[in-house]
Amino acid sequence: METFLIRALQLILSLSLLVIVHEGGHFFFARLFKIRVEKFYIFFDPWFSLFKYKPKNSDTEYGVGWLPLGGYCKISGMIDESMDTEQMKQPAQPWEFRSKPAWQRLLVMIGGVLMNFLLALFIYSMILYTWGDSYIALKDMTYGMKFNETAKQIGFRDGDILKAADGEPLERFNVDMLRSLVEAREVTVLRNGQEEKILMPEVSLLDIAKEDPPFVDILYPNVVDSVWADGGFAKAGIMAGDTLLAVNGAAVNSWNDFVNELGTLQAKAELEKQPNATFSLVYARGGIRDTVQVQTNSSFKVGAEMHLDYKPTVLTYGFFSSFPAGVTLGVNTLKGYVNDMKYVFTKEGAKSVGGFGTIGSIFPKVWDWPRFWSMTAFLSIILAFMNILPIPALDGGHVLFLLYEIIARRKPSDKFLEYAQMVGMFLLFALLIWANFNDVLRFLF
Incomplete structure (x- = not known):
């Protein structure tokens, strides 16, 4: 339960930050071009909101909704997820989105994606500046x-x-x-x-x-590195430096092989509803072979560890040098994600699509700030890329229609935009349901 709460808190905090930044990008450009913003909400608020506040002499209501599926920035004179078609039937006003030049409306629509991508680059840069980069080459x-x-x-x-x-x-x-x-x-x-x-x-x-x-x-040699007191290995007489040769007659050429054999034993014991497992182990010490019986604990561990003394490559960055390194890391992350998108359109890829459960699972079980910020930056890149896809109801759909307007020098009709918004929202909700349905199936089976 504690693990679930820690991951849930990280997920909510991360998504809240990303939503604020994304909608803040729309808000910034809208206000820059003197377009009225009626609502600025974290999460959605059908029927009621958890909190709302409208400053004196302000046109904008700020609030927090109860449905944690994102957020929105309701801009006057625009067909969006609010589906406020009555407003569009009224004469256009100077402060409305539809009254502004196409290039200004284009900047308003890409503002969220732009801010999410810039946020990711900034976070990556600050991660490198604060913690540096350490890895084994x-x-x-x-x-x-x-x-x-x-x-x-x-x-x-x-x-x-x-x-x-x-x-x-x-x-x-x-x-x-x-x-x-x-x-x-x-x-x-x-x-x-x-x-x-x-x-x-x-x-x-x-x-x-x-x-x-x-x-x-990574290949780990089949030599015991350390043994815990009172563990299965210690009770069987296994010592650090012993070489593992076979488990129940199956040859073991690496620690990886040994772990795989333990996994097989665990699966069999769980199928037979056994609390642990006992196995025959052949080992060598000083050139002499011997065979012992080893019992695992209830977690199917034997009380031993394997470490490699590889020397890590450590990179440190000053404040200014962290920015080009962060940009490179962010761009490479985006390239990798875009490249992997082709798998989504396969049968197996469709099954692997996940919802909030999958997203939450990428956060660590314990609070780890470097990991949290790294995952937040990654999600920010995903949010930016997904939103710029040319799908109605997403920012990319609005951008597509605006580009058509700029090229063709004619606006799509409000009725067309309304229908496109409805189709896009249907597709998005269908995808949302499918993704979270996959999460439920993974949990159950």
Whole structure:
């Protein structure tokens, strides 16, 4: 329950900030061009609001709605999600959106997207300025990588050190690295001190991202690093420095293999409704083999850990140098997200679309400010990109119609815009329902 509340609080705080900034972008340009803003709300307020306030001599009512699905900035003389068509039947007033030149209306509509993208760049910059950047370079992972059967069929081998994809150096272990591998025609690895070229077939990032064990992982040697007192290993006499060789007769060539075998034992024990598992372990110490029986605890742990003493690459940034680095990070994040959008239009991609539960799950289980701000910046980029898509009811839909007006020098009719808004809202609500329905299915099954 505590984990749920921490994640929920992070999600609400993050989305509230993004909504304020997004709607603030519309508000800023609207007021810049002297367009009246009737309402500025965080969350939606059908039938009633949690809080509202209208300053004296102001045309704008500020408030907080009860339905946490976003927010809105109601601009006079515009067909938007409020569907206030009665106002559009009245003669146009100088302070209304529809009375302004097309270029001004265009800036009002892209204001939210612009502010979200700028916010993401600023957050990334401040993360780098405050905490810097620390990672273990792939070239320094001297034990190499662990690959699953799919990767081995392509040509990878356990212990390969990843060097380059289509000649571009691979620097760190993350989703960008995985994306580079998938999109490459040729991957260069260092194997036994010699460079090897691996030809990549057509593979889907979405497919390999779901594989378990993973397509590629950090290789941990099959040598025990540390043992906890009173754990299963300690009770069986296993000590730090022992080499693991087999679990229940299955060969173990890495700590990764050992963890996978534990996972198999756990799945079997849970199916049989057993509180833990006991297994046969073959190990070696000083060249001498022995076999012991090891019992897991109720969490199916054996009381041991594996750490690698790789030296991290640490990058620090001054205040001014953090901005170009933050811009680069933000732009690369946007490129990766846009590139991955093609998977949404596949059968598996449609199933993977998630709602608020999925979004909330990306936040850490404990409060972690660097992680919180990183996720907020990422969500800000997603919000900016999704809103600029040329779909009616989104900012991109309004932008599309404004561009048509500028090019054709004629406005779409109010009736057309009204119908387009209704169709767009129907599509958005359908997508929202589908995404959260997927979350429910994942929770249940």
